[in-house]
Amino acid sequence: MRKGLAAAGVVALISAGSAACGADDPASPQGKVDNAFQKLGKQNTITVDLGFSGTSASIYSAMKGEDGFTQADADLLASLHVTIGGSSQKSLSLLGKSLGKDAGATKDSSAGFLLSTDGPSGKKLIEVRAVGQKVYLRADVQGLEKLDTDRSDAGSIAEFNDQYLDSLSSTPGSVGAAASGKWVSIDPAVWSAFVKTALAAQGGGSDSGSTTPTLDAKTQNQVVAGLQAALTKDATFADAGKKDGADHITVTVPARQFAQDVASGVAPALKQIPGMKQSDLDEMQRAEGVPAKKVTADVAVKDGSVSSITFDIHQLDSESTGPLPLTVSFKGSAAPITAPSGAVALNPQDVVSAVMGMMGDDSGSSDDSMF
Template sequence: MEQLSAGKKLDRAFEKLGKEKTISFELDLDTDAASLKALDASSDPEPGDEMPDEAADLLSGAKISVTVESKKPIDESGEKDYVGMAMKVSTADGDLVEYRVVGDYSYFRADMEAIAEVADKPLPPTDDLPPEAEPFKKVLDGEWVKFNTKEMEKAGAEMGAEPGAKPSPEPTLDAKTQKKLLDALRETIAREVDFKTSGDKDGTEHITATAPFRTLVTELLGEIRPLAKDLPPGMELPTDKDLKDAPDAKVSADFTLKNGELTEVNIDLAKLAEDAKVKKFGLVLRLSEGEKPTAPAGATELDLEEIMGGLAGAMMSEEELGDEGFPEEDFPEEGFPEDAA
């Protein structure tokens, strides 16, 4: 009864989310710099490629905030129904990168100095940039810039394409296939996941779901494989052989419900590392009432034709140099005459 009750409560909570037209969530790495360094060391990086302390510190405090807005309920929305999106990556020291799509335009800004410090690559002085790089000065200065979204997509699709060729449509999942995938996920969870409930104070309840990682993923892929023909081109599913070395430690996810609505998901992944030095490693997803994405004031519009033209020109110059190489001298076929004694 507890399994059935907890599963139904989660189903209803996700159904409520699907009825919303705007959703906001925040993804937080629940870890520390020491655990990230230990994870990096376990991957056996090449000498000099180890994760810098600055990167570990930044990632351990990073958060990703996302908002999506649609004209229809989210679970009924297709690609053309979404009218707004906002994404922000922030750290304890402030916002690192922010991106928004509102109406016909996309907006972007970044703290390039902070990114350069983590990458250990200094930014070029803006005064030294060539005239054709003028639009990038705003980007390097961390100011808002904007561009026409459709023009950018068209320009990106045309780069490298044959003259006159039509851009290939983006691979998408149709509604029927999405439903089949969701049903497969639900069946696997009902069969392989153990649920426990606790709390229920002031309308708040916790549901903990636990399952062995390799078993769960293997069973889920087994349910999905019959649908492979309906998946977009290029989406190759791993085989059972590919997963045989995956850890089978039990992974737990704690779902927090407030008056039946999902507000937080906390997933503990530390055991998957199979490394005693990884003390803390998880993901926290926090959901909140959706806030409509808005266009930032004062954004500078980028001239995409000028930017793409400059990039294409630079690429062609490199290709021409590579093809021609160094000029060959017209040496006589009979070789050099021997020196007279």
Template sequence: MPVVVSASVLAAGLSACGTVEQLSAAQKVSKAFDKLGASTSAGVTVSVEASPEQIVAYGKATGDEIEPRSAEALSGLNISVAMASDKPLRESSAFKDASGAGGPGSAAPDKSLRASYVVADRKGTALFEYRQVDAKAYLRADAKGLVKLVGEDPAQVDEVGRELPGELGAIRDVLAGKWVALDLQELADSAKKSGPARPPAPTGRPTLDPNSAKQLTESLKDVFSRTVTFEDKGKKDGAEHVLMSAPARKLIDGVLGAVKPLSAKFPGQFGKLPATAPADVPDKAIGVDLYLKDGRFASATFDLAQLEPGAGPGAAFPVKLAFDQTAPVVQAPAGAVRVSEKDLQNTVLAFAGTADEDGFPGPGSGPVTRPGDGARPGPGKPLTDAQVKELIGLGMTESQIEIFNELGMDFAEIKSLAQEG
């Protein structure tokens, strides 16, 4: 998706871009993105196109060995996203979350948006599904399939289910492969409620004012127009082929320079950005192949090996993004088990009450620990109203703040989490 986002910003802002050939190819991409945003439904599937043999070879070339069994599971893995709305997608919360208008964290979930997310293996078996319909969220997981995917014994799922306490029935339902449902409006309403003596919560995360947004857009347009080129490569399998390429380090340096001025306004999101591209970003041109049919996006392919300096000749790890603007209608599943906010809090508190040998929470008994830390004996130091107000200003809800404090975290630790997003 970063590839698609980068291309759309460039295509929308190009007014002059070198040769006529480049401009013509960029105009095709721009028009394709216009059609995508103007449609009321769309589907995207991201899939691993690399064969098991390519994945094993890629691991050896990059010094990160990949077991054949893991490579077999990873090959063909795909994530499908489908969205439909009563209005153009560019006006829905899925596209407007960055402005705080109706996306996650908003006090008003977008009831017009219907969305579906599915993670499936190469055989098409759904390992995880999430749907959003009428401001309600539904999810289902094939826990045993996910465990098998990472090479572990699926019998562990049954063992964990037997150990769960009674108040964690919702987790038991998930492990059993049942659909569970959450009311997003209920969660949003609860999040904006303030307890006694607490300051009122802001309406959402900090947002860009029109002038700042315009400056950012213009800066990104300038960066992309100076670094990214489009080349018309003719037709392939009935689709128009456009190669989008750019020098990796120069492009990232430019984007960082354009975004860095926002660090003061958004310290949690941009405050820790580096001044230049990380050292492992290759100092060479990288390319993305875009395919258009009837003026609409059909697919995009990208070889991850381009990003690995040590990959060497012959190494390849192709991934593909396939687009479908006639995505199927997303419907609420029948028989979903309702999960309340209290169920969620019980789950967080119960799983944070213990930790395994690596410091990760899990069901059982004993106080929570972290790697290298001692046991946490109970709630952290109470927070002042000023501290709560500061954390809310960083995008956290009172419910989240209270849970973290109950788990033993003090103000500095919770603030650090908020700043890291």
């Protein structure tokens, strides 16, 4: 899983850098990629799907040397997909130019996240949408049990389902709606006020720990400039022919130097995270676990727009026994990401009452009079 996430980051950053290269010749491999990302960026909504493109058998063959990796783990990885979307009233290419004082404004934009399994019995396990000033959440708690492939784990999701899910699902109000897989909404202003009040009651002060890290325009520009430098100075592009109606371009970068440059590029943003240590940043920038060799990614361009990027994870591991392709698929659309209908407001008092109830405190019974 760790290797998969690392590779996902490499692929995503390669794609971002390719779009920022600005090749002089639009007919060159680099120019084709640049133009393809520019066309994708003209859409109002872009969704990005991440998943392994190999079969469960090929995934197991490539990963069976990992400690504790089983066929059940391979089956899970073959079925899982992560989908991330973003939309705005403006085309996303225009948003990329807005790095001034209004950068990061969300009133005219929205975002979505989906964790799902595919196949005939595919399910949406977790879905999150950020629309306007609210966050909307829906989770299939029973379906999430499938993510725990170690059935011997006494602290598994299955145990939680057996002990608490039925009780929570029958709870009136927002907690019951959330536990039964219905949409709930979260108002950050309400929760922030609740946390401040709770901290003050505990003698921590209303401002204790309540600062939210933000990326100002200067930091954003530093990150963008750093990533563009990392992704353009050593990348090479080559035509790889046509397949399934798409033009394929191979993008090659020196892995360790690339990782070091990317770590330096994102450091200004990571410093904003509470608890982030300089020693952790230094370790990232050393990139000791990344091989000192060149790695490649395949970029597919269809109908003039980027349709997918595939990265073979085995390139990062000399002990890998076979290919392990991870594919990021792109789709542009004019349809915006919208708030779901019928969402119930998740109230912090309801959550506290439910937790107290699970702990056996009768005083924590739910009070839904405010609804």
